[in-house]
Amino acid sequence: INTIGVLTSGGDAPGMNAAIRAVVRMGLAKGKRVMGIRKGYNGLINEDIIDMNARSVSDIIQRGGTILYTARCQDFFTIEGQTKGANICRKYGIDGLVIIGGDGSFKGAAALSELGINTIGVPGTIDLDINCTDYTIGFDTAVNTAMEAIDKIRDTSTSHERCSVVEVMGRHAGYIALWCGICNGSEDVLLPEKGKISTKQIINNIIANRKKGKKHHLIIVAEGVGGTEKLAREIEEKTGIETRATILGHLQRGGSPSAVDRMHASMMGAYAVDLLCEGKSNRVVAYKDGKYVDFDIEEGRNMIKVIDDRKFQVSQILDKYTL
Ligand code: ATP
Numbered sequence: 001i002n003t004i005g006v007l008t009s010g011g012d013a014p015g016m017n018a019a020i021r022a023v024v025r026m027g028l029a030k031g032k033r034v035m036g037i038r039k040g041y042n043g044l045i046n047e048d049i050i051d052m053n054a055r056s057v058s059d060i061i062q063r064g065g066t067i068l069y070t071a072r073c074q075d076f077f078t079i080e081g082q083t084k085g086a087n088i089c090r091k092y093g094i095d096g097l098v099i100i101g102g103d104g105s106f107k108g109a110a111a112l113s114e115l116g117i118n119t120i121g122v123p124g125t126i127d128l129d130i131n132c133t134d135y136t137i138g139f140d141t142a143v144n145t146a147m148e149a150i151d152k153i154r155d156t157s158t159s160h161e162r163c164s165v166v167e168v169m170g171r172h173a174g175y176i177a178l179w180c181g182i183c184n185g186s187e188d189v190l191l192p193e194k195g196k197i198s199t200k201q202i203i204n205n206i207i208a209n210r211k212k213g214k215k216h217h218l219i220i221v222a223e224g225v226g227g228t229e230k231l232a233r234e235i236e237e238k239t240g241i242e243t244r245a246t247i248l249g250h251l252q253r254g255g256s257p258s259a260v261d262r263m264h265a266s267m268m269g270a271y272a273v274d275l276l277c278e279g280k281s282n283r284v285v286a287y288k289d290g291k292y293v294d295f296d297i298e299e300g301r302n303m304i305k306v307i308d309d310r311k312f313q314v315s316q317i318l319d320k321y322t323l
Helices: 016-029 040-045 079-091 103-114 137-160 177-183 199-211 228-239 249-253 258-275 297-302 309-319
Strands: 003-008 033-037 049-052 095-101 118-121 163-168 189-190 217-222 241-246 282-289 291-296
Touching: 003 016, 003 040, 003 291, 003 309, 016 033, 016 258, 033 040, 033 103, 033 189, 040 079, 079 103, 095 103, 095 258, 095 291, 103 118, 103 297, 118 258, 137 177, 137 217, 137 241, 137 258, 163 177, 163 228, 177 189, 177 309, 189 309, 199 217, 199 228, 199 291, 217 228, 258 282, 282 297, 291 297, 297 309
Parallel strands: 003 033, 003 095, 095 118, 118 282, 163 217, 163 241, 189 217
Antiparallel strands: 033 049, 282 291
């Protein structure tokens, strides 16, 4: 490998900058030329490519977002788009490419690898929804952001003796919701992985809690379950308790990355460069059972990950105290 390219793709996540920095600095330390590709696969196809040196990544480890920008790219779903991408890599001498992004971005990486460009995927998404890894860059910061926001909602909800229904991100996965369920001590948490809890059951729970003297009732809804506004309206109609819906939205994707995110991003970025220098391709970096490892992209995508049942059980038990 002579020249390493790096790009961020799909949804952004705090810590992506730390990963870019690690790829650039580790690449340079190994005597490679490093190029940044802006705006994901779009930037590759449009030749939005810049030279990176050690200074290009100064003062970014603490910043949210991604200095390389990110995008979704329709053209890359086609063989023509992928071939164009591979040819542009060759034109710039990029023989190794690190793709920081989610599952969709790794499919693009696998396609480029088929076309002769060595590619390595680094898991970057707040959703934690990449099957082969216990950790994805951005999750810890996003959970902390959501948790702090929900603490604030809880303050005002308690003062007014209201019920709050808060929706957190996660796409089709409920990891952020499950963590907030425990860390915010919510009364209920609705996860896509756990099927639907009936509105009637939720309402009965609220009424029972009111009778016990609870001043607030906090329900966390995962994005993959949705229906947050409707649920809030139904609760208010059926219980007479003032109920507010809050959809936290994109604030969960921003902010300075936590130490956990900076650490994983730095280690995974460095690992990706090691793999390229060993001549590997079509691999995804993962954190599994406390170690950094790598898998074939296809093999990694076909692995199965299940949400932690014990955490869900504990959240339910701790939420339903009987004083
Ligand atoms: P996140 O889940 O955090 O949003 P992601 O990487 O899964 O990240 P996607 O929108 O699924 O986000 O994918 C990002 C980009 O990767 C797409 O816009 C497209 O350019 C490329 N991509 C996705 N799927 C494929 C595929 N099957 N073949 C080639 N390229 C793909």
